Amino acid sequence: GVRLGVVVNDVAAVNIDAQLIQRYEQGGQIEIAELSNGCVCCTATDDLVSSVQELVGRSMSRPFHHIVIELSGVGEPDAIRRHWDIGVEVGMPATMMTEIRRTVAVVDASLFGSDWLDGRQAVARNEEGAEHETFETVGQLLAEQVERADVVLLNKTDLATPEELRMTEQVVRGINPTGEVMRAVFGQVSPIEILPEIPRALRYPEFGKGKNYRWAQNEEGLQLRVKVPEETRSKDITFNIGRTWVEIWIRGESVPRLQGKMYARLKCLDEWLWELDGSGDDRHVAVWLEKSAEGLWEDLWEKPAAGEASTVHE
Numbered sequence: 001g002v003r004l005g006v007v008v009n010d011v012a013a014v015n016i017d018a019q020l021i022q023r024y025e026q027g028g029q030i031e032i033a034e035l036s037n038g039c040v041c042c043t044a045t046d047d048l049v050s051s052v053q054e055l056v057g058r059s060m061s062r063p064f065h066h067i068v069i070e071l072s073g074v075g076e077p078d079a080i081r082r083h084w085d086i087g088v089e090v091g092m093p094a095t096m097m098t099e100i101r102r103t104v105a106v107v108d109a110s111l112f113g114s115d116w117l118d119g120r121q122a123v124a125r126n127e128e129g130a131e132h133e134t135f136e137t138v139g140q141l142l143a144e145q146v147e148r149a150d151v152v153l154l155n156k157t158d159l160a161t162p163e164e165l166r167m168t169e170q171v172v173r174g175i176n177p178t179g180e181v182m183r184a185v186f187g188q189v190s191p192i193e194i195l196p197e198i199p200r201a202l203r204y205p206e207f208g209k210g211k212n213y214r215w216a217q218n219e220e221g222l223q224l225r226v227k228v229p230e231e232t233r234s235k236d237i238t239f240n241i242g243r244t245w246v247e248i249w250i251r252g253e254s255v256p257r258l259q260g261k262m263y264a265r266l267k268c269l270d271e272w273l274w275e276l277d278g279s280g281d282d283r284h285v286a287v288w289l290e291k292s293a294e295g296l297w298e299d300l301w302e303k304p305a306a307g308e309a310s311t312v313h314e
Contacts, residue, residue, distance in 0.1 A: 002191070002198070005055035005067040007048065048080070049087060053094035065198045067098060076141075077103045077148045101196045105149035106187065107142075110159040112168040115142055146175045151182060151194050158185045204296035213258055219294045222266075224248075224287040226258045234276050237285055241269055243292070248285065260301040265292040 048069065055067055071077065080100065087095030108115070116139050136144075146152055152172050157165055165183075172181055182189060207216040212227040226248055228237070240247035243265045248258040266272075266289050274287040291297075 002065045002195075003059070003062060004191070005052075005059065005064040007051045007055070007067065007069040009070045009072055049083070049092060049094045052098060053092075056094055056097050066195050068195075076144065078144070102150045102194070103148055104151045104153060104194050105145045106153045106155050107146065107168065107172060108156050109154040109165050109168045109183075110156045112142075112171070113164060115139070116171060143175055146172055146179075149176060149179050151180045152176060153187070153189060153194070154181065154183045155187050156185070157183045204298055206296070208300060215300050217297060217300075219291075219296060221288060221290045222297075222300070224258070224289070225284050226287075227282075227284050228257060228276075230280055230283050232276065232283060232285075237276065239274070239287070241266070241272060241287075241289070243267075243269070246287075246289075248287070263297045263299050263302050264295075266290060267292040 052067060052069070055064065069080075071080070084095050084098075084100055154165070154168060154172070160168065169181060172179075182193065206218070207214070209215070214225045216223045224246070228250055232250060236251040238249040238251070240249070244262045246258065246260055246262065247256045250257045272287065272289050274285060276283075276285050278284050
């Protein structure tokens, strides 16, 4: 399944949102970092970067597909993006290992009309936020958040009259004609609909194994590690490597120790490297092969056609 990291922001003594996520989350696919009594806005991005770094550090062995950040009501997405760019320039680990790919704005369809016309400063509406300095009006903040969003979610559509809903959608599309507009009740929407595609590097496996072999890949090449009998010597090993196949034979065995048709093509067949290493049960031959084109493969071996047996001998 899709693994999510969530930075939950709640300007209160008790982080209710974090408790709700932990209560209803199942399967261990979501991890949470909390920003209690804080505000993810233009002045608190250091705390945000620290929270993201915490999540990244927890997931080194099983990387998240997405990290979802909850901004405060006066959050400025552009300020967060600028801070992320600066972080990349100065080499901050959290910003080097992540990128901001999509912004989602949630609009109260039942109140958007009155909020849009509200000329008060944003902090004047919420005493909890008085410590966070901002001089923008409510209407200005709404405009900035909607304008910069990739997706605008019109929430509480069940509480809005048809006229309020029509006006809200019309104003939103006027501010942001290129963003995707969606409707929701109680904020219920499938994450698949609002999250970006999973990054390519996380869609394809970087390593795998079979009964007597392991493999690992990067965009340039492939490494195979095949178990061999303890008494095997270099002169006992024979390789047959082509553009799209690999065979590794051990003297005295009637079938290849490893045989497979590659998922994609190899190159530099005269320059590939190998070594015999280990001892006892960990005796193995390691082979390094270069791909003909940069990129990650969906799998090591081509999937056999229906009714066809796999060509990999384990």
